Structures are given as C-alpha cells and as structure tokens.
Amino acid sequence: MHESEEQYRDLYEEAERSKELYQSLLHSSADAIVICDTEQRTTYVSSVFTNLFGWSLDDIKGEKIPFIPGSEKEESLSIVRDVIEKGTTRHGYETKRFTRDGQTIDVSISISRYEDHEDRPAGILQILRDITDRKKMESQLQFAQRMEAIGTLAGGLAHDFNNLMMGILGNISIMMLDTEITQSGSKLTSQLLGYARKGKFELKVLDLNKIVQDSAEIFSRTRKEIAIHMDLSSTKSLAEMDRSQIEQVLFNLFINAADAMPDGGDLWLKTSIVQHGDIGQKPYTPASGSYAMLQVTDTGHGMDTETRNRVFDPFFTTKEMGRGTGLGLASAYGIIKAHAGYIEVASEIGQGTTFTIYLPLSKRKLSEAFKGDAKIKFGKGTILVVDDEEMILEIGTEMIGRMGYKTISARNGDEAISFYSENPDGIDLVVLDLIMPGTSGSETFERLKQINPGVKVLLASGYSIDSQAMELIDRGCNGFIQKPYNLEDLSRKIDELLRS
Incomplete structure (x- = not known):
C-alpha cells in the first residue's frame, strides 16, 4: 500500500510538472493561442490573444469565437474540418480576423489537432500571429516598386518628349513667338517628369507658409464657392524647395479637393513643425530631423479603399474622359519625393480627404527672390x-x-x-x-x-x-x-x- 501511494504521488507530481511546463509554454508565447474542442467551442485563450483580440476566456469559454469575416469563413472552416478529420497540420496560412471592437487585422495561423489519452481527436490548437504591419510594409513596397517601374517609363517618355519640344520651343524662341499648344506640351512633360522625380528643379530656401498663403489666395479667386481656412505655423517653415514645383503640388491638391466638392465646401490648410519621431508609425521610416508639415483637408465625398490605394498612380483618374489626365496627384507624389519629403492620403467615403505632406526643414537662411535680366545675352566666341x-x-x-x-x-x-x-x-x-x-x-x-x-x-x-x-x-x-x-x-x- 505504501509503495502504491508513492507511485501515485510520483505520477501526480509528474503530471503537475507537465501541467506547469504546458502552462509556461502557453503563457510565454509571443503569439496568440486558442484551444478549442472538436466543435470549435473555446476551452482556452492566452493573455496575448486577449490583448490582441479583446476577448478573455470568461467572455467566450464554451462558445465559438465570432472573429471570422464572411469573406474568410468558407476557407477557414474547410481548413479546420481537414485538421480535425484528417489530422493534417497547417502552418502559417494568411487570412483576416475581427477584433472584439470590429477592427480587421491580418494574421498568420498555424493549426493542429490534439488527441485524448485514447488517441481520439479531442480538439484543435491555433497559434495566431499579427502580421498587419508586415502586410502594410509589403503593400508599400509593392506600391513603391510599381511607382518606380512606371516612373522609369514616364521619365523615358518625358525625355523623348522634351527632345521633341526642344525643336518646337527652339524655333519659337528664334521667331519670338509663343503658342498655347506649346505651353500645354511643356505642362504635360513637366507633370510626367514630376512623377518620375526627374523634373526641372531650382531649389531655394523658401517659407512653406508663404507659398501656401499665396497659392490659396490665387485659388480662392477662381473657386469662390469654396471657403478656405488657414491655420499656419507661427514660425517660418523653411525648406529647400522649387517654388513652381511646390505650387504645382498645391494647385493639384486644391483642384482635387474642388472636384470632390462640386457644390462647394470647406478647404482647410494647416502647417506646423514636427520631428521625425512625431510622424508616428508609417509604412516608411522618415529620416531623422525636423519637418515642415502641411495638411490639405476637404469636406468632399471622400474615396473608397480602391481609389485611395491608387490615387498616386499615373494616368489613374475617376473623372470622365477628357476631364483629367490622371497625372496631377502622380506628379505631386514625384515632386514631394524629389524634395526628400513624404506625402500620404487619408480618406473615407462621406468623410472628406486629407493629404499630408512632410518636407525636411532647412538650416540655411531664406533665399532672396531672383532678380535676373530676362533679355537675350549676346556674345562672341x-x-x-x-x-x-x-x-x-x-x-x-x-x-x-x-x-x-x-x-x-x-x-x-x-x-x-x-x-x-x-x-x-x-x-x-x-x-x-x-x-x-x-x-x-x-x-x-x-x-x-x-x-x-x-x-x-x-x-x-x-x-x-x-x-x-x-x-x-x-x-x-x-x-x-x-x-x-x-x-x-x-x-x-x-x-x-x-x-x-
């Protein structure tokens, strides 16, 4: 009897150690862990799961977790059935899940079956890893690669077009003429090169506040149905800029806002000075230093996800044929990139649109306006x-x-x-x-x-x-x-x- 008690105690202690090890492994995982029975009723969730998705075990014990989006349900349930019935294991399949507060996150899931002491299917173990940030980075990389590829095409096209324009402008200069079609051609090639980040730049240290103020004043005369509100930084936002290129960016954003508000509305222009650490989590890593920030916000109809994701693509436009080239915002993207800055967009249907621009501040002094002689210089040699x-x-x-x-x-x-x-x-x-x-x-x-x-x-x-x-x-x-x-x-x- 004494020997049996010792054996029992040894088995009990071994079971307790196994339980402690099991719990330690579950709690030490950096990924979320869910254990369910064969009917997918929850029996365990880790603290990481609770922190990530919002449900504690008390909330969902004995219930199915309501976190599978409708678009993912068929595939997810099919995988679970295969795991339970066939004992197969799936590692790292990527899908989406809801959190308790309704947000959608990207996850990578590994799922396997576990058996009871008689080797019968007892349930499933799911390990979920949040890959939302990684997917955003991948999306940004794909976007950058797409922009770079089309940018190369646009740059080559604009280079050839500039050579053609050279003949036209050269003859016009010689004859001292000017034509509307030539100016239109120059504007098109400027936008192509702006997108390709190979435009004509003359950088000077300028105050962004002044450029915003002047551009807004000009625009307000043409679109009186739009109320412009300005909240400009009390300190000068000095950055190295090509004035004409930055003005092109502003007018493209203003026109985009006006098109989104055909019956009029409000246009908010705000500037401030921020540090690279204030820019927050972005799909890019801003270089260290101070930035002049400009926000252009309209009260228009906003954009859906597809439009928002393609808004900087060259030749992409939601306007009817003949109303737009699709180069305005693409050239804005290229110009800001060429200024070592960043541009991003936030928009939802019915909520308006905000474009945010960051330009590196300059430590140099404000440049004086160019006072050149526009006459032809003659010479010998x-x-x-x-x-x-x-x-x-x-x-x-x-x-x-x-x-x-x-x-x-x-x-x-x-x-x-x-x-x-x-x-x-x-x-x-x-x-x-x-x-x-x-x-x-x-x-x-x-x-x-x-x-x-x-x-x-x-x-x-x-x-x-x-x-x-x-x-x-x-x-x-x-x-x-x-x-x-x-x-x-x-x-x-x-x-x-x-x-x-």
Missing part, C-alpha cells in the same frame, strides 16, 4: 554643339548663332572629340548632350578633359540634373541646362559660363 538628334542639333546651332557666336556642329561624341582635338584653343565652350548612343556624354567629357583640362562644358539633357550629371559637375563640368530651353535661358547660361 566659338561654341561646339554636340547632339545625336539632328533636329535638336540644328535648332541649338541656330539659336547660338543668333546670339552672335560662331558654331561648330557634332552629331556624336567621337565627332566632337575629333573637332575639339584639332583646335582646342579655338573653341570657347562645348554644349554637350548627356544621353547619346555610342560614346556617351560622360565619356566625351572625359576625353575632352584629357585634351584640355581647362575645357568649358555645358551639359544638356531632357532629364533634370540627376546623379550622373552631378558626378560630371563634381569632376569639373561647368554647368547644366535642361531641354527644352528657350533662347533667353540658353543665352544667359552661356554668358554666365564664358564670364566665369
């Missing part, structure tokens, strides 16, 4: 013009000739190197196309430098000043001009370089 596009070469050569300079034309890099090597002292400046087949602009520049370390070179490109152009400038290239340029812009740039 010899200029070598290099471009693989025959039309652009002809136009560029004629424009420079009209300024009083002698010109030499080269159709490619090899021709330019040959002409320059014959008379390096007789050529005062080289206007060099950056993107050329064969011997590229970069290679041509290096060869010219070998012939004459003091050669003066003005780079020209249908793209804006990118890393490739900046690298050449760092290596001694004298300047950059973006196509399409007019007679005044080109003459000013040439005069500046020849005087330096």
Whole structure:
C-alpha cells in the first residue's frame, strides 16, 4: 500500500510538472493561442490573444469565437474540418480576423489537432500571429516598386518628349513667338517628369507658409464657392524647395479637393513643425530631423479603399474622359519625393480627404527672390554643339548663332572629340548632350578633359540634373541646362559660363 501511494504521488507530481511546463509554454508565447474542442467551442485563450483580440476566456469559454469575416469563413472552416478529420497540420496560412471592437487585422495561423489519452481527436490548437504591419510594409513596397517601374517609363517618355519640344520651343524662341499648344506640351512633360522625380528643379530656401498663403489666395479667386481656412505655423517653415514645383503640388491638391466638392465646401490648410519621431508609425521610416508639415483637408465625398490605394498612380483618374489626365496627384507624389519629403492620403467615403505632406526643414537662411535680366545675352566666341538628334542639333546651332557666336556642329561624341582635338584653343565652350548612343556624354567629357583640362562644358539633357550629371559637375563640368530651353535661358547660361 505504501509503495502504491508513492507511485501515485510520483505520477501526480509528474503530471503537475507537465501541467506547469504546458502552462509556461502557453503563457510565454509571443503569439496568440486558442484551444478549442472538436466543435470549435473555446476551452482556452492566452493573455496575448486577449490583448490582441479583446476577448478573455470568461467572455467566450464554451462558445465559438465570432472573429471570422464572411469573406474568410468558407476557407477557414474547410481548413479546420481537414485538421480535425484528417489530422493534417497547417502552418502559417494568411487570412483576416475581427477584433472584439470590429477592427480587421491580418494574421498568420498555424493549426493542429490534439488527441485524448485514447488517441481520439479531442480538439484543435491555433497559434495566431499579427502580421498587419508586415502586410502594410509589403503593400508599400509593392506600391513603391510599381511607382518606380512606371516612373522609369514616364521619365523615358518625358525625355523623348522634351527632345521633341526642344525643336518646337527652339524655333519659337528664334521667331519670338509663343503658342498655347506649346505651353500645354511643356505642362504635360513637366507633370510626367514630376512623377518620375526627374523634373526641372531650382531649389531655394523658401517659407512653406508663404507659398501656401499665396497659392490659396490665387485659388480662392477662381473657386469662390469654396471657403478656405488657414491655420499656419507661427514660425517660418523653411525648406529647400522649387517654388513652381511646390505650387504645382498645391494647385493639384486644391483642384482635387474642388472636384470632390462640386457644390462647394470647406478647404482647410494647416502647417506646423514636427520631428521625425512625431510622424508616428508609417509604412516608411522618415529620416531623422525636423519637418515642415502641411495638411490639405476637404469636406468632399471622400474615396473608397480602391481609389485611395491608387490615387498616386499615373494616368489613374475617376473623372470622365477628357476631364483629367490622371497625372496631377502622380506628379505631386514625384515632386514631394524629389524634395526628400513624404506625402500620404487619408480618406473615407462621406468623410472628406486629407493629404499630408512632410518636407525636411532647412538650416540655411531664406533665399532672396531672383532678380535676373530676362533679355537675350549676346556674345562672341566659338561654341561646339554636340547632339545625336539632328533636329535638336540644328535648332541649338541656330539659336547660338543668333546670339552672335560662331558654331561648330557634332552629331556624336567621337565627332566632337575629333573637332575639339584639332583646335582646342579655338573653341570657347562645348554644349554637350548627356544621353547619346555610342560614346556617351560622360565619356566625351572625359576625353575632352584629357585634351584640355581647362575645357568649358555645358551639359544638356531632357532629364533634370540627376546623379550622373552631378558626378560630371563634381569632376569639373561647368554647368547644366535642361531641354527644352528657350533662347533667353540658353543665352544667359552661356554668358554666365564664358564670364566665369
């Protein structure tokens, strides 16, 4: 009898240790754990489950947990049946679940069957991991990849279009004409390059408050049915900006708001200074430092989830044919990215829309307004013009000739190197196309430098000043001009370089 009691006590103690280990494992898991019987009635939930979903064991013991969305019910119940009937195990299948307060979260679930002491199915063990943040990051990454891919396409398209516009604008400058269709073409290519983050930028330290104020005043004159309310920061929001590009962003947002309020409404503009830590949890990681924040909020009809997710996609528009290009908000996205900033949207049907922009604050002083002479600068000297596009070469050569300079034309890099090597002292400046087949602009520049370390070179490109152009400038290239340029812009740039 004594021996039996000892055996019983040993078995009891072993069972208690197993129970403690079992409970320790359940409580120490960072994932939510649910145990149900074969009828899916709850017998156990972990504290992590309670914290994540809101139900305690007292709330749902002996009941089915009402947390499967209708769209997920068929698949989820089919998986549970297979696990119970066949003893299969599912690891990490991704689905959605409701929390007690009605929120939907993304989860990864591993589910397995457990048996009783007679090896009969007794219930199921579910381990649920919250992957909501991961799914958001994946969505943001896919969005960024899609934007980058279409951005490359838009950039290439705009580069080719700028070369075409060069011929039109060049001839117009020569004839001292201007046409509405040319301005429309320039606006389209500007928006394409804005989206591709390769637009024409002239960064200066400016006050965002002032730009918002001026833009709002102009817009208010055209849309009197919209009441504009401003809550601007008491301190200057100084950031390095291209004024015309930021104005383009603002007007695109204003127009978007106006379209959402056809019968009028309220437009709220708010600026403030925030730190990167104040921006909160985002699908991106803001660089450390201070930011000028701008919020543009309307009281319009709002957007559904699909529209909100695609609002920055180029050529996506909800407007009827002929009413919009779908480039406005896409170019706004590209422009803000090119300013090392962030733009995001929050909107619900019937709740209006808020666009929030963050621009890095600058520690430099406020720039003075440019006070330049808009007249054509004439001069003397010899200029070598290099471009693989025959039309652009002809136009560029004629424009420079009209300024009083002698010109030499080269159709490619090899021709330019040959002409320059014959008379390096007789050529005062080289206007060099950056993107050329064969011997590229970069290679041509290096060869010219070998012939004459003091050669003066003005780079020209249908793209804006990118890393490739900046690298050449760092290596001694004298300047950059973006196509399409007019007679005044080109003459000013040439005069500046020849005087330096």
